Structures are given as structure tokens and as C-alpha cells.
Amino acid sequence: MTTTPTTTQSLPPSKAKLWLAAIKPPMYTVAIIPITVGTAFAFGETGIFDSKIFGTFLTSAILIIAWLNISNDVFDADTGIDKNKAHSIVNLTGDKSLMFWLANLFLCLGILGILLIAWWQKDITVLLIILLCCALGYSYQGPPFRFGYQGLGEFICFFTFGPLAISAVYYSQTQQFSLFSLAPGILIGISTSIILFCSHFHQVEDDLAAGKKSPIVRMGTQLASQVLTVTTVLFFALVVLFSLLHLFSFWTLLVFSSVPIAYQLVTHVNKNHDKPNQVSNCKFIAVRLHFVSGLLLALGLIIPQLS
Ligand SMILES: C/C(=C\COP(=O)(O)OP(=O)(O)O)CCC[C@H](C)CCC[C@H](C)CCCC(C)C
Numbered sequence: 001m002t003t004t005p006t007t008t009q010s011l012p013p014s015k016a017k018l019w020l021a022a023i024k025p026p027m028y029t030v031a032i033i034p035i036t037v038g039t040a041f042a043f044g045e046t047g048i049f050d051s052k053i054f055g056t057f058l059t060s061a062i063l064i065i066a067w068l069n070i071s072n073d074v075f076d077a078d079t080g081i082d083k084n085k086a087h088s089i090v091n092l093t094g095d096k097s098l099m100f101w102l103a104n105l106f107l108c109l110g111i112l113g114i115l116l117i118a119w120w121q122k123d124i125t126v127l128l129i130i131l132l133c134c135a136l137g138y139s140y141q142g143p144p145f146r147f148g149y150q151g152l153g154e155f156i157c158f159f160t161f162g163p164l165a166i167s168a169v170y171y172s173q174t175q176q177f178s179l180f181s182l183a184p185g186i187l188i189g190i191s192t193s194i195i196l197f198c199s200h201f202h203q204v205e206d207d208l209a210a211g212k213k214s215p216i217v218r219m220g221t222q223l224a225s226q227v228l229t230v231t232t233v234l235f236f237a238l239v240v241l242f243s244l245l246h247l248f249s250f251w252t253l254l255v256f257s258s259v260p261i262a263y264q265l266v267t268h269v270n271k272n273h274d275k276p277n278q279v280s281n282c283k284f285i286a287v288r289l290h291f292v293s294g295l296l297l298a299l300g301l302i303i304p305q306l307s
Pocket residue numbers: 030031034035061064068069072073076082130133134136137138140148153154156157160161165196199203
């Protein structure tokens with residue numbers, strides 16, 4: 001006679017789940033938000049909106065993020081840091097070289113889109129800024145730099161996804177720079193860096209073993225959870241400050257509708273910072289905060305121009 005087991009054993013994740021985790025669909029919002037917010041800020045300031053440039057820039061940004069993520073798994077396979085990561089695209093396919101060339105194909109296609117913008121506008125400014133972003137993205141993970149291993153990733157992330165990306169997008173729409181675009185640049189830089197910061201909480205053991213000094217490894221999970229709280233509060237405080245300084249319209253205070261997500265993020269991390277299994281999902285709460293607050297910011301920036 002067969003008996004039904006009374007305890008549920010946790011099954012390994014299915015192949016489909018691993019592939020989904022390797023492709024990381026939610027992470028592509030980090031491409032959508034800087035392009036949307038930069039375009040919204042340009043529209044709010046100048047009334048200009050070029051949908052062809054917006055669509056091309058967005059497609060390129062998505063392709064560049066595909067490059068960033070696939071090449072991250074390729075370079076991490078070299079250092080051994082991903083040996084326990086079942087959802088590494090290299091571990092899943094078993095073909096590092098193919099993934100390397102696939103990543104490069106995405107990068108070339110992404111840069112091709114930016115080249116198109118440069119060609120339409122007879123101006124290489126946007127191309128130069130995005131090439132700089134890609135070089136910095138490479139320096140985060142690729143040899144011989146691997147600056148992410150020194151804990152410098154969050155700084156690179158702040159500048160590339162923040163001031164640099166937003167000013168490139170602003171320029172692509174208006175063919176001029178605006179010092180004021182630093183304000184949305186700083187906000188998006190912070191919210192994107194929060195994602196990267198959160199992604200390291202559950203990886204302390206693997207990072208230590210591979211010699212990666214992520215900010216969480218350097219400061220410990222307790223202090224890191226406090227730094228996360230302060231940075232999240234700073235993000236909302238800056239929205240108020242930029243509104244009071246009239247850099248933003250008061251409509252941008254709509255961003256405060258994302259406070260419940262921010263609250264969920266900081267309470268979850270403060271409670272579980274030293275429990276890898278529990279804290280591992282905090283990156284996705286951070287992605288939600290970045291996406292929702294970014295869309296609300298974009299909305300707040302365009303409303304005055306529409307009315
Ligand atoms: C690949 C990134 C993080 C993954 O890091 P890690 O190795 O710790 O994660 P796993 O555990 O999943 O292996 C992101 C790194 C971002 C980098 C610092 C900056 C990239 C800049 C971009 C190229 C800029 C793109 C701008 C675009 C929106 C126009």
C-alpha cells in the first residue's frame with residue numbers, strides 16, 4: 001500500500017521558472033524609466049515630443065540592458081561567483097561563448113539605434129554619452145576592471161542611469177542640454193541604484209567567497225538596511241525640495257503615491273536583512289518602487305504642459 005507523504009518537500013524550480021529568472025523581464029523597466037522620465041522632462045520644459053526618437057531610444061535602451069545582463073552572466077562565469085546560480089544564462093545553456101556573442105549582438109543593435117538618432121539629427125552628442133554609459137557598464141563587470149567587485153557598482157549605476165542617461169534623452173528630444181535635467185537625473189539615479197543595492201543583500205556568502213566586496217559585504221547587512229532607509233527617505237525629500245525650488249511642478253508630488261511600496265521595501269529589508277532566503281525578493285520590490293515612482297514622476301512632469 002502506498003502512503004501519501006504528510007510533509008511537503010520543496011521541489012527544485014522548473015526549467016521554465018529558471019529561464020524566466022535568467023531573462024529577468026521586470027528588470028527591463030530600468031530601460032523604460034530613464035527614457036520616459038527624460039522625455040517627459042523635455043516635454044514639460046519645452047513642449048517638444050518626438051515619438052520616433054522616443055521609440056528608437058527606448059528600443060536601444062532595452063537592447064543595451066539585454067547586453068548588460070547576458071554579459072554579466074558571462075563575466076561572472078569567469079570568476080566563479082555564479083557557480084550556485086541555477087538561473088545564470090551561462091549555466092542554463094552551458095555555452096558561454098554563444099552567450100558572449102549573443103550579448104555583443106544585442107549591444108551592436110542597441111548602439112545601431114543610437115547611431116540612427118545621431119544620423120537623423122546630424123549630431124553625435126547622444127551617441128557619445130551612451131557609449132560612455134556602456135563603457136562604464138562594462139567596467140562594472142568586465143575584465144580587467146570589474147569595479148562591481150570593489151563595491152563601486154552603485155556609483156556607476158547612479159551616474160549612468162541618472163544624470164548621464166537623462167541628459168542624453170533630454171538632448172535627443174531638444175538638441176540642447178538643460179542644467180535642470182540634473183534634478184530628474186538625480187532621482188532616477190537614486191531609485192535605480194537602490195535596485196542594485198537591494199540585489200546584493202542575499203548574496204553576501206557567495207560574494208565573500210568570490211572576493212566581491214559589494215556595499216553590503218563592506219558595511220554588513222544591518223548598517224546596509226539603515227542606509228537603504230535613509231536613501232529611500234532622501235529620494236522622497238528631494239522630490240519635495242525640487243518642487244519647492246520650482247524645478248518641478250507640484251504635480252510631481254504624485255510620486256508620493258508610491259510611498260506604500262517604499263514602506264514595504266524598507267520594513268521588509270530591516271526585518272530580514274540577514275536572512276538570505278527571505279530578503280532575496282527585495283530587489284523586485286525595489287524594481288516596483290523605481291517603476292511606479294518613475295511613471296508618476298513622468299506624469300507629474302507632463303501634466304502642466306497638457307493643461
Ligand atoms: C548587470 C547589473 C547588475 C547585476 O549585478 P550582479 O553581478 O551583482 O548580479 P547577479 O547576482 O544577477 O549576477 C547592472 C549593472 C549596472 C551598471 C553598474 C551600469 C550600467 C549602465 C548602462 C549600460 C546604462 C544604460 C543606459 C540606458 C538606459 C540608455
